[in-house]
Structure formats: C-alpha cells, structure tokens
Amino acid sequence: xxxxxxxxxxxxxxxxxxxxxxxxxxxxxxxxxxxxxxxxxxxxxxxxxxxxxxxxxxxxxxxxxxxxxxxxxxxxxxxxxxxxxxxxxxxxxxxxxxxxxxxxxxxxx
Amino acid sequence: xxxxxxxxxxxxxxxxxxxxxxxxxxxxxxxxxxxxxxxxxxxxxxxxxxxxxxxxxxxxxxxxxxxxxxxxxxxxxxxxxxxxxxxxxxxxxxxxxxxxxxxxxxxxxxxxxxxxxxxxxxxxxxxxxxxxxxxxxxxxxxxxxxxxxxxxxxxxxxxxxxxxxxxxxxxxxxxxxxxxxxxxxxxxxxxxxxxxxxxxxxxxxxxxxxxxxxxxxxxxxxxxxxxxxxxxxxxxxxxxxxxxxxxxxxxxxxxxxxxxxxxxxxxxxxxxxxxxxxxxxxxxxxxxxxxxxxxxxxxxxxxxxxxxxxxxxxxxxxxxxxxxxxxxxxxxxxxxxxxxxxxxxxxxxxxxxxxxxxxxxxxxxxxxxxxxxxxxxxxxxxxxxxxxxxxxxxxxxxxxxxxxxxxxxxxxxxxxxxxxxxxxxxxxxxxxxxxxxxxxxxxxxxxxxxxxxxxxxxxxxxxxxxxxxxxxxxxxxxxxxxxxxxxxxxxxxxxxxxxxxxxxxxxxxxxxxxxxxxxxxxxxxxxxxxxxxxxxxxxxxxxxxxxxxxxxxxxxxxxxxxxxx
Amino acid sequence: xxxxxxxxxxxxxxxxxxxxxxxxxxxxxxxxxxxxxxxxxxxxxxxxxxxxxxxxxxxxxxxxxxxxxxxxxxxxxxxxxxxxxxxxxxxxxxxxxxxxxxxxxxxxxxxxxxxxxxxxxxxxxxxxxxxxxxxxxxxx
Numbered sequence: 001x002x003x004x005x006x007x008x009x010x011x012x013x014x015x016x017x018x019x020x021x022x023x024x025x026x027x028x029x030x031x032x033x034x035x036x037x038x039x040x041x042x043x044x045x046x047x048x049x050x051x052x053x054x055x056x057x058x059x060x061x062x063x064x065x066x067x068x069x070x071x072x073x074x075x076x077x078x079x080x081x082x083x084x085x086x087x088x089x090x091x092x093x094x095x096x097x098x099x100x101x102x103x104x105x106x107x108x109x
Numbered sequence: 110x111x112x113x114x115x116x117x118x119x120x121x122x123x124x125x126x127x128x129x130x131x132x133x134x135x136x137x138x139x140x141x142x143x144x145x146x147x148x149x150x151x152x153x154x155x156x157x158x159x160x161x162x163x164x165x166x167x168x169x170x171x172x173x174x175x176x177x178x179x180x181x182x183x184x185x186x187x188x189x190x191x192x193x194x195x196x197x198x199x200x201x202x203x204x205x206x207x208x209x210x211x212x213x214x215x216x217x218x219x220x221x222x223x224x225x226x227x228x229x230x231x232x233x234x235x236x237x238x239x240x241x242x243x244x245x246x247x248x249x250x251x252x253x254x255x256x257x258x259x260x261x262x263x264x265x266x267x268x269x270x271x272x273x274x275x276x277x278x279x280x281x282x283x284x285x286x287x288x289x290x291x292x293x294x295x296x297x298x299x300x301x302x303x304x305x306x307x308x309x310x311x312x313x314x315x316x317x318x319x320x321x322x323x324x325x326x327x328x329x330x331x332x333x334x335x336x337x338x339x340x341x342x343x344x345x346x347x348x349x350x351x352x353x354x355x356x357x358x359x360x361x362x363x364x365x366x367x368x369x370x371x372x373x374x375x376x377x378x379x380x381x382x383x384x385x386x387x388x389x390x391x392x393x394x395x396x397x398x399x400x401x402x403x404x405x406x407x408x409x410x411x412x413x414x415x416x417x418x419x420x421x422x423x424x425x426x427x428x429x430x431x432x433x434x435x436x437x438x439x440x441x442x443x444x445x446x447x448x449x450x451x452x453x454x455x456x457x458x459x460x461x462x463x464x465x466x467x468x469x470x471x472x473x474x475x476x477x478x479x480x481x482x483x484x485x486x487x488x489x490x491x492x493x494x495x496x497x498x499x500x501x502x503x504x505x506x507x508x509x510x511x512x513x514x515x516x517x518x519x520x521x522x523x524x525x526x527x528x529x530x531x532x533x534x535x536x537x538x539x540x541x542x543x544x545x546x547x548x549x550x551x552x553x554x555x556x557x558x559x560x561x562x563x564x565x566x567x568x569x570x571x572x573x574x575x576x577x578x579x580x581x582x583x584x585x586x587x588x589x590x591x592x593x594x595x596x597x598x599x600x601x602x603x604x605x606x607x608x609x610x611x612x613x614x615x616x617x618x619x620x621x622x623x624x625x626x627x628x629x630x631x632x633x634x635x636x637x638x639x640x641x642x643x644x645x646x647x648x649x650x651x652x653x654x655x656x657x658x659x660x661x662x663x664x665x666x667x668x669x670x671x672x673x674x
Numbered sequence: 675x676x677x678x679x680x681x682x683x684x685x686x687x688x689x690x691x692x693x694x695x696x697x698x699x700x701x702x703x704x705x706x707x708x709x710x711x712x713x714x715x716x717x718x719x720x721x722x723x724x725x726x727x728x729x730x731x732x733x734x735x736x737x738x739x740x741x742x743x744x745x746x747x748x749x750x751x752x753x754x755x756x757x758x759x760x761x762x763x764x765x766x767x768x769x770x771x772x773x774x775x776x777x778x779x780x781x782x783x784x785x786x787x788x789x790x791x792x793x794x795x796x797x798x799x800x801x802x803x804x805x806x807x808x809x810x811x812x813x814x
Binding site: 078 | 735736737740753756757758759760761762763764765766767768769770771772774775776777778779780781
C-alpha cells in the first residue's frame with residue numbers, strides 16, 4: 001500500500017430530499033506517472049490511483065477512470081442527487097491493488 | 110469633465126511663470142517655490158463620497174526620485190492608448206506644458222534636469238499630509254491601498270514587512286488588496302493579515318486545496334458614506350503564482366476570476382450597494398478589459414502596472430483610475446452617489462512633491478522609529494553615479510544594465526538575466542549610491558543570484574515566454590511586468606508577432622557571434638521563481654560591483670532592436 | 675564576498691522549470707488517435723458541452739479544469755500536448771446531480787484540453803480550451 005494516502009471529502013451534513021448537492025473529494029497520492037527519471041537515471045515506475053467511484057446508498061453517482069495526467073493529490077468536484085437520508089461511499093483504487101474508502105452520512109432536513 | 114482642468118492648473122500656473130518653452134534653466138527653477146501645498150491639494154469638494162487611492166508604494170517610506178518610462182508599448186486594441194503613451198506624446202495628449210511640474214511628475218524627458226529643479230517625490234509622511242487634507246474636507250473619506258506595500262526596501266526586508274504595516278496603520282486605511290505581500294510567505298501574510306485593523310480584500314484569493322474563497326480575505330466590504338452604501342471589492346494580482354514563487358504561498362490560488370467578480374458585483378448590488386468600487390491589482394489593461402466584461406462596476410482603482418494618469422479612463426459605465434507607484438501620487442476621487450447609482454465624479458491625481466508638501470510629524474516619527482535601527486547600514490555610501498539610474502520601461506533601464514553588469518562580472522557569466530519588475534526608484538547624476546539605494550531596486554525574499562548553464566534554445570524560449578507576457582494582444586494574458594533585462598546579449602524583437610516568432614538575431618556581445626541554439630552558455634540571473642535556487646543575494650553582488658567601480662558611468666543601451674512598436 | 679565567483683548552483687530541476695514551449699502541440703495526432711478510440715471513430719459535433727480552464731496555468735502540474743455536458747452519459751478528457759494525451763473518463767451514474775465535474779490535471783506545455791462527451795443517443799460532442807503554460811517570473 002502506498003504510504004500516507006489520506007482521503008478527504010466535503011459534503012453537506014443535511015439536504016432536503018431530492019436536493020442536488022455539491023461533493024468535493026481529495027486524496028493525498030503522488031500519482032507517479034511512470035514517465036519521470038530518478039536521480040539514478042532509472043525510470044520511476046508508474047504508481048497512480050486509476051479509478052475513483054462515488055455512490056450513495058449503493059447507487060452510483062460517478063465513476064472516473066484516471067490516467068497519468070491527473071495531478072498529484074487527485075481532486076474531484078461533482079454534483080449528486082440525495083433522494084433520502086443515507087451514506088455516501090467514496091472509493092479510490094490504487095495501481096498497487098490498494099483500495100481506499102471514505103464514507104459520509106447526510107441527514108434530511 | 111472638470112478633472113482635467115483641476116489637475117492641470119498646477120502645471121499651467123508654473124509654466125505660465127516660466128514661459129511655455131522654458132527649457133534650459135531647470136537648475137534654477139523658481140517653480141518649486143511657486144508651487145504650494147495648497148495648490149497641490151486644491152479640490153472643490155464634490156458629491157457625497159470621497160475615495161483616496163494609494164498603490165504600489167513598494168515600501169518607499171522616504172522621498173525618492175522616480176523617472177517615468179520612455180518606452181511603454183501598447184499592443185492590440187491598446188496600441189497608442191494611455192498608459193502606452195510616453196514623454197512628449199503623453200504631454201501633448203493631456204495638454205501638459207513642457208518643463209512644468211506635471212511634465213516632471215507624469216512623463217519622461219529631461220528627467221535629470223527637472224529632478225534637480227523640482228526635487229524628490231513621495232514619502233509616506235507627505236502622503237499622510239495629503240490624506241489629512243482630504244479628510245479635512247471629507248472626514249469619512251475612504252482610504253484604499255492597492256497593494257505592493259509590504260515589499261521593496263531594506264527595512265521592509267529586515268522587518269518582514271512590519272515597518273510598512275506600522276506606518277500604513279498610522280494612515281488608517283479602510284481596505285487593502287495584495288501582490289508582493291505574498292512573497293513574505295503565506296505564514297507571515299496570515300500573521301499580519303490576522304492583526305490588520307482594516308479589511309484585507311480579494312475576491313480572487315482562493316484556497317488552492319478546495320477551490321473555495323480564502324477565509325482570511327473577504328471579497329468585499331460595505332461602507333456607509335454620505336447616506337449611501339459603497340461596496341469595495343478587492344482584486345488581488347491574478348498571476349501571483351506565475352510571476353512570483355508559488356511555492357512560497359502554495360495554499361492560495363488566484364486568477365482573474367471575472368465570473369466570480371460579476372457574481373460579487375451582483376451580490377453587493379442585491380444587498381443594496383449604491384456604488385461599486387473595485388480596488389484592483391490587475392494592471393491597467395487588464396482592468397480596462399475587466400471593466401468591459403463585468404457589468405455594474407462604477408470605479409476601478411487600478412494598480413500593479415505603475416501607471417499614473419491625470420484623469421480616469423472611461424470604459425462603458427466604469428471609470429478606471431491609475432495612481433502611479435512608489436509613493437509618488439495620491440488619487441482623490443469624489444463621487445456623487447444618489448438613487449442607487451453614481452451620478453458623477455471629480456478626480457485629481459495629486460503628485461507628492463516632497464519639498465512642497467510638509468511632512469506629517471506623527472507619521473514622520475513612526476517612519477524614523479522604523480528606520481532608526483537600520484540607518485547606519487542603509488546610509489553607507491557604496492559609490493556614485495554620473496548618470497540617471499532608473500528602471501521603468503519595457504526594456505533595460507540603466508539600473509538594470511548596472512545589475513546585469515554586476516552579474517556578468519561578479520559571477521563571471523557570458524549572459525545575465527534580470528527580472529523586468531517595475532519597482533525601484535531612480536538616482537540622478539552626481540548622487541551617492543547608498544546601500545539603501547541598492548536595496549530599493551533589488552530587495553526581495555528570493556534574491557539569490559544563480560549561475561547556471563543554458564542552451565541557446567532555452568534562452569530563446571525564455572525571451573519568447575516573457576515577451577508574450579507583455580506583448581500578447583489579449584490583456585488577460587499580460588502579467589504586467591516588463592521584458593526580462595539582458596546583459597551580454599543583443600536581440601531583435603518584433604512586438605506584433607505571436608509567441609515563438611518575436612525574438613531573432615540573438616547575439617552574444619562578447620564574441621559578436623550569433624547565439625547557437627544547441628550550444629550551452631553560462632548565465633547569471635536572480636529572482637528565480639524556482640524553489641531551492643542558490644547563490645549570493647543580488648544586493649551583495651551589486652554592492653561588490655559598485656564598490657569596484659567607484660563611480661558608475663551610465664551609457665545608452667542599444668542592444669535591443671524593437672520592431673513594430 | 676564569501677561565495678565562490680564561479681560557483682555553479684544547484685537550482686532544483688534546472689534554472690527554469692522549463693515547460694513553456696508553445697507552437698504546435700507535439701502530440702496532437704496521439705490525442706486524435708485516443709479520441710477516435712473513445713468515439714469508435716464517430717466524428718463528434720458541437721452541442722451544449724462546455725469546458726473551462728484558466729487562460730494561464732498557475733502551475734502546469736495542477737491545472738483546474740471543469741466541464742458541463744448536459745445530456746451526456748460519459749465525458750473523456752484529453753490533453754493534446756502531453757506525451758500520453760488521455761487524462762481521464764467520467765461516467766455518470768443514476769444519482770449524478772448534473773453532468774458537471776471538475777478536476778486538476780498536468781499539462782507539460784501550452785496546449786488544448788479537449789472534452790469529448792458521449793450522449794444518450796450515442797452521438798458525441800467535442801469542446802476544447804487552450805491553456806498557456808508559462809515559465810513565469812518577472813512580475814512587476
């Protein structure tokens with residue numbers, strides 16, 4: 001597992017049923033492109049987050065395939081419909097097989 | 110419009126006495142005696158609101174000389190438009206008499222002779238007197254500082270901006286926006302801003318991580334004045350992480366963000382603003398474009414590009430005011446705000462003639478207290494100059510030539526590069542060059558003078574890149590600096606070509622040979638925006654060079670062949 | 675002075691983080707190939723798809739971009755001046771609140787960022803934004 005990988009997410013704590021809310025996610029990850037050379041001249045192997053998904057109560061919001069041109073610490077902002085109270089689930093998939101998750105609850109106001 | 114007459118009466122009075130073509134006797138100018146503080150401040154109070162604008166002071170606490178540019182090329186729709194007129198063309202446009210105080214203050218030409226007659230300009234204690242005079246007319250005048258305040262001097266560097274913070278606080282500003290302040294590093298900026306007794310504004314200062322408005326810098330502030338609600342929106346320098354080292358303030362993101370500016374204008378209008386003022390560090394051409402893109406702004410107080418204009422430029426329903434730099438000017442803008450809109454204005458650009466305006470004793474005392482611990486070091490005389498040392502202009506000024514010579518000689522390089530910044534006061538022929546003078550044109554938090562190897566191809570790309578930051582016809586691509594200054598090189602530049610095609614005939618002066626794209630050259634420079642740059646500080650390099658020279662001889666620089674201006 | 679006059683210094687990553695050559699994107703044909711792969715060869719048209727990016731990147735390593743693609747089921751992003759032009763592909767699920775998204779991307783040089791939207795009816799739309807990546811420095 002890559003070291004120091006930490007997901008962070010911003011979603012509102014409450015919404016009205018059926019509201020569209022803005023979601024922002026960040027994960028600390030170096031996103032090594034596989035195109036850089038180290039001090040010894042050798043190519044540094046590729047190591048990136050290659051997929052990110054966001055779901056709410058088991059239903060998908062967005063599914064992103066990431067390539068090497070996504071910046072260090074991948075950031076996404078998008079909008080989600082909140083049909084009822086429940087939980088957002090965010091999942092990041094690392095080249096090395098690691099899977100990182102974050103969850104956020106939202107209440108209906 | 111009354112503003113032109115208001116300003117020019119100063120020039121007219123003096124030139125009438127001298128005769129309109131009174132060249133030749135500048136050294137014995139009686140103009141200085143004839144010019145009074147009351148003349149400079151004279152203003153028929155107008156409307157119900159007064160704005161006072163200062164900007165780009167660059168930590169110049171004391172009176173200085175400041176030569177305006179003789180080369181300031183406009184491109185695209187700004188070709189031939191102010192502020193891209195200089196010298197005699199500028200005077201002709203505004204009806205300014207040759208040799209009068211307005212000539213000296215606002216335009217280039219006969220600078221050294223006029224400087225001897227009219228003396229120094231600026232000084233924050235004189236600015237204080239001007240502000241007090243305006244406040245005597247209108248006690249609740251709104252004082253707005255356009256930024257580039259906490260940068261540019263020996264004391265500012267050594268106190269990390271505290272000297273300027275203390276002196277500016279004594280002037281009691283109402284709001285401020287920012288540029289070079291951020292080169293103190295975000296930790297220091299946060300520390301100062303948290304303690305500021307006035308608003309630190311920037312609608313375009315965002316938290317880089319979450320792309321949200323930075324909490325420390327509100328977008329705007331409301332002022333209730335003369336029965337009206339005035340909204341002042343801040344606009345910090347948009348290209349901070351590009352033009353300056355972004356690694357010093359990685360938490361922040363900037364940009365023009367004109368869509369957000371429109372949203373803020375709409376928001377303050379919806380909240381009852383009768384008048385919308387933007388305190389901007391965009392640069393003049395960028396502000397003109399923004400005024401045409403964003404609707405609902407009444408006044409833009411423009412900073413960054415250091416232009417001084419005797420009357421506002423009107424873009425649609427917006428007036429754009431340019432108030433100069435280095436403490437040389439104060440703008441007063443009176444507004445008649447009624448029925449939810451700006452009905453009229455009266456404006457005056459007040460030149461701060463240091464020998465005419467009495468220093469405010471309280472502020473003078475604050476300045477002296479800030480300077481006292483450093484006086485001995487600052488006053489040390491390093492050498493003399495036999496000509497005018499200045500910087501301002503699109504291409505090399507004589508200060509830049511001196512700095513480039515210092516880099517070539519002290520760092521034994523073939524080529525020198527020096528940043529095209531617009532700050533830095535002038536020295537006139539015969540003046541001593543003190544340590545303070547050197548710091549005034551070099552001090553910054555990333556002053557390391559590097560020495561490196563660059564291929565001809567890289568050099569060319571550097572020149573092309575910087576040229577496009579100045580001469581791109583779209584103002585939103587202009588970062589507001591001048592061309593990178595070069596030593597040991599000559600080249601030709603065709604202003605009107607696109608990036609990649611402007612620069613040609615790159616020649617190494619040492620050998621007279623054309624620069625070979627594939628060959629490597631030793632290059633010395635300073636003010637790299639890259640983290641980890643190493644080398645001696647530029648002010649030490651320049652000081653060592655001047656000490657060896659004793660007296661600096663200024664000669665004309667013909668190494669840049671400009672086409673298409 | 676205390677420094678050696680000929681001292682050559684280490685500047686991290688070279689004297690200038692050199693990313694600023696404009697001119698014709700070197701990898702444009704690679705980008706077109708990658709786009710064809712996404713569209714299955716269908717030529718994209720114009721539509722409501724929009725992409726926005728800064729005129730000048732503050733940092734070529736992290737350039738904010740956003741797109742809005744009303745009616746799209748998926749949007750792929752390409753950078754025609756990068757050695758590997760594919761940037762990412764966004765597929766929208768049943769609970770997506772819009773067809774808007776924002777991310778941050780690496781741009782090696784001044785180039786076009788291209789969005790291709792796959793619409794519900796199987797057609798494709800294209801929009802692009804030019805981003806200038808500059809060497810920087812010299813700000814007045």
